[in-house]
Amino acid sequence: MNKPNQISPPRWSLKFFRWFCHPDYAEDIEGDLFERFEKRTIENRAAKWLFTLDVLKLFRPGIIKPITGSQKLNNYDMFKNYFKIGLRNIRRHKTFSSLNIAGLSVGIASCILILIYVNNELSYDTYNSNYETTYRVIHYYGQQGEAPDYTSLPTNEYQVWGNAPVAPAMQQFFPEIDKVFRFTSDASWLFSYNSITYSESDVLFADSTAFDIFDWKVIAGNPKTALERPNTVVLTPRLAEKYFGSENPMGKSIIMDNQDPFEVTGVVEVPTNSHFSFNGLISMSTFRNSRPQIFDSWGYVDFYTYFTLKPGTSIEQVQEKVPEFLEANFPNDFNYHIKFEPLSDAYLHSEAGRQPGPVGSMGSIYIFTSVALFILLIACINFMNLSTAQSVERAKEVAIRKTIGSHREALIYQFLVEAILVTFIASILAAVFVIFGHSLLETISGKTLPIDWLFTPQNALLALGGILFIGIAAGSYPAFALSTFKPVTVLKGSFKTSSKGIWLRKSLVILQFSLSIILLAGAAVVSSQLDYLQKYDLGFDSEQMLAVDFGYDDLVQQKREFIKQEFLKHKDVEIVSVSRAVPGDFFPNAGTGVADPVSGEIVYKGPAIYEVDEDFIPAYKMNMVAGRNFSDDFPLDSANALILNESAARLFGYPNPADIIGKSFRQWGREGKVVGVVEDFNYVSLHEDVEPLSLRFGTRFNVSTISVKLKSDDFSKTIAELENIWQGIVPHRPFDTRFVDQNFNAQYESDERFGMIFTTFSGLAIFVACLGLFGLTIYSTSQRNKEIGVRKVMGASITQIIALLSRDFLTLFIIALAISVPLSWYVMNSWLDGFAYRISLGVEVYAVSALITLLVAFITMSFKTVNAALSNPIESLRDE
Known part of the structure; x- marks a missing residue:
């Protein structure tokens, strides 16, 4: 077509056109494209770019060739039809649809709620702009006569609680350090303003550099000067409102411990995801004026020390100089050493003693994440089982559609669209559950759990992707399995599912049983350990002991x-x-x-x-x-x-x-x-x-x-x-009173909340698993309908029929028990290692868990097996 020395159109544009264009139109359109190109080459240097632009304009519906002989990429009506059929099937099969949607919605909601909790645990202290460059000093106070190897000394031998002089000494010795901040352990103070007097806990002495290290929200006051002068105090919004109401607290005086007036120089709000918190900060200069000697004492312990590094420096540089630092500053009359812990480790990874606040547990994070994945996995398994249970009813539908010319790909698309549609509806319902369940989760966990981070464009895309993924993952097996039915076999009435499908379904049931036993045994272990802590003989009697704190x-x-x-x-x-x-x-x-x-x-x-x-x-x-x-x-x-x-x-x-x-x-x-x-x-x-x-x-x-x-x-x-x-x-x-036993047991509050959360979601997981088991029971009884009828005619009793239908599930349960027990024992034994005094994992825990799981399973199955055993055999034996 091209003459010698003539300019040719871009080769890749031409190849792209020939690839996508419908063959019925390709020759004519290509001729027109070449004709326009030849005209442009005479007077337009941009002919090649214009040719490419023309090709791109042609990439539109009506010109693109179909992927197969019966489908087109742009066939909007086809997908519209899929959605219509999907909605009709959802309405027609109300029982199965309700079970599917209920299982998926509970599974998705539970997963999201757990992830909200996990995200909050992982977010501790990340509000600080200096999060990556902030460290704290941890101290080792050894015994006389020791000669430990400090390089190999484990972190759990150190404590965060330390002395006062280490902070200024570090600031002067290490050029890598930018800012240093100290605060003391919490104490109770008597606050008096006008006629209002209360004892307030969690009041700390703090250095004026507090706001250089931590990005607390300053509601009032100048953070650079708020803690500089003696007898100044910074309050939280709760205390400011408690004493001053709607008045501006700045510059007002509070009488502390019935002695000196303290000027309010600031109001700050500490984020809930901070590894330590307070009700008030008193300037460190106030403490120094009252007890100056302790600020030079390396043996007096009452301070927590934090510092930030200058840009371009590393903590390794600082740690290498520690021996030299101690030799230059520390009076060597007892074994003492320091090392540094990142702020990122303070809440979830620290093993040091005497923490300034409660700490979390990565073990708990792993357990809760596993539970979330378990619940979602069980929900997807349910979808497969319940969809497979519909295969008997939908086999004829598939056969007829194939007979009138429907391709297998079209059937797969149909079932996948239905699965995605069910997942979408379940996701909407799950969102409602999350909104209502969020406040309940906050109550159980005792934490403020922000969810505003969920409503971002990125998470909206993730949610859409999640719906597609769950829908395709859960609906893939039913889609591919149902689309392989042979029309002749189905319409003759001799349709049977393949052995591969049977083994897949049995494997899924084993997995469900295993997960259920693991979760139930875990909940039993947690409950038993907490009960053990409450009843353990502590070596003293605190019953009816009232403590008055003055x-x-x-x-x-x-x-x-x-x-x-x-x-x-x-x-x-x-x-x-x-x-x-x-x-x-x-x-x-x-x-x-x-x-x-x-x-x-x-x-x-x-x-x-x-x-x-x-x-x-x-x-x-x-x-x-x-x-x-x-x-x-x-x-x-x-x-x-x-x-x-x-x-x-x-x-x-x-x-x-x-x-x-x-x-x-x-x-x-x-x-x-x-x-x-x-x-x-x-x-x-x-x-x-x-x-x-x-x-x-x-x-x-x-x-x-x-x-x-x-x-x-x-x-x-x-x-x-x-x-x-x-x-x-x-x-x-x-x-100011409290009961000592309640105060002592408050140490286990985080364990108790862990137990409540774990038990709640374990119960939801087992509930979702029961839905899947119910679906598989429907499937198995439907497959053996005629067999049940023949056996009843031959004289089988109702009990024998129920035993027959339950026998296979009992075998699967035993296999699941063999899989779940060692896994559960390993996980829960690791959790119990966090207690010096703990229960032993005996056989009775797993025996009870297995018995409860089996009992729940048989109750779930009985709704269908008893009905099948009581049914009239004439109905099942009638020749259709």
Whole structure:
């Protein structure tokens, strides 16, 4: 067609045209294209570009060739017809459609709700712009005589709680560090404004660099100066509204602990996904003015230290210089080391002790993600099973459509469109479930779970893709299986499904049974462990023990003996004790020296410390295993007596508690003798073993809690009467009370919430699985309809018929049990490893779980098997 030396049109454009153009029109259109091109080459240099443009304009409906002889890519009417038929089938088969939609909607909604929770757990601290470059210092406080290899020392030997001077020393020593920030452990303060007075917890001292490290939302105040001056305080919106209502709090004064006025210099809001939170921040300069000596003490522990790196530097550069830093700054009188933990590890990955707030668990994240996938997988399996169950009814439909010329591809498209349509309807219903279930999930989890991130264009595309994926994945097997039916076989009435299809369905049922047993056994293990924690003998009695927190109030401490005596006069009070902390409370560690059992020299260790009075051990019914308790008969006990627990005695080298009695000790400015050893009791969570503990007499300024043992049946009345006594003695201080057992059990709140979430979604997963089992029961009874009729005519009883229909499922259940038990044991045993005191995984857990699963399965199947067994055999044996 082209002459020599003549310019030719673009080759790739011509190939593209010949590829897509309908053969009936290709020759004529191509001739026209060449004619226009030749005219343009005479006077237009852009002829090739114009040729390509003409080809692209021709790529439109009506000209594109069909993919097959009966289908066209652009056939809108074809897909419209698919949707019409799909909607008709959904309406016609109401039972199956309802089961499909219910199963998918519950599965999708459960999956989304779990992902909302998981996304929130993974989002902790990511609101900070310095998230990737922020680290915190973790500290190792070793025992005397140790020579550990710090390079291989595990993180769980360190703690986040540390000293004050490490922060400025690091700022000066490391040029890689940009900003350093410290805050103290939380404390209770008395807030007074006009006539309003409350005791507020979670109030921290904080450096003025707080806002350089953390991107908290500043509602009022200047973040650069808010925490610079002494006697200034920054409040959260809740406290600002509590004391000032609609007034502007800026510049107003709050009286703290009935002493000094503190100026409100800011209002900030801490995101809910922060690994620590607070109600108020007091300037660190306030703390420095009151106790300047501790800011130079490397042994005084009450601070958390965070820092950011300068651009272009790495944490490895800083860590390499740590030995040099400690040698230059640290007075080497005991084993001490530091290393650095990324902010990204603080919530989910930290193993260090003494965290500033609650921590999450990657194990829980993995478990919940698995449950979400399990539920979605079970829902998709249900879809396959229920669609397969319809195959008997739809076999003739497929056969007739094939007979009148319908291609297999068209049938596949038809069934896939139906599956996607069902998935779309289920997704709409799932969205409704998510909206209503979100608030319930927040209540169960005890967390604020934002969902605004769901409503983004990216997630809208993901949702559309998810609907298509689930629809195609769930509908693929029914589509391809139903489209292979042979019309002649079906219309003759001798239609049977293939053995491959039977084994696939059986495999899916085994998978459903396995997942159900795993989830049910997991829920049983979680419930049993939580029950075990509640009933475990802690080594002390906290029942009906009321704790009154007075926050180290000086006036209360002056009158503590008088308060004790007045409380004891009440008929419903058994005993009263005063202490620094009670089991479940925050406590410090104390550098404590005790005479070595061999050399007699004082050897220092770092046990925890309780400061108590002579009534503390009797009040909590603790057992003395050696020596004696503090006593009024020994007036010098307040200055030179120490009691240890069994673990502390072993720590100092005395496996026999009696051998340590009378040994010399030194602790926090006191010297004297060890007078007693108390039996180990669990003063911390059962996640941990009993740690070494020292108990010394708590003098004025060192106690903050009054424990009151009640013997009343009417707690409200008794507490009200005790409050009247309190107000008569120290009217300036609110009567802030809590029950010790409830306070101690609050340590397991996250475990209990984990259990509730896990059990709830496990129940939903089993419910969805039952829908699929019901569908497969319908399918199997439909396939064996005539067999059931023949057996009934031959004299089979209803019981025999039900047993016949259930026998196959029992075999599948046994196979599933063999698969699920080892998997469940491994997962739940790993979860239980997080508890120092735990249940043992016995056979009874899996026996009960298997029995419940089997019982639920038989109840589910009975709705159809009993109906089939009671049916009239004439109906099934009638020749059609």
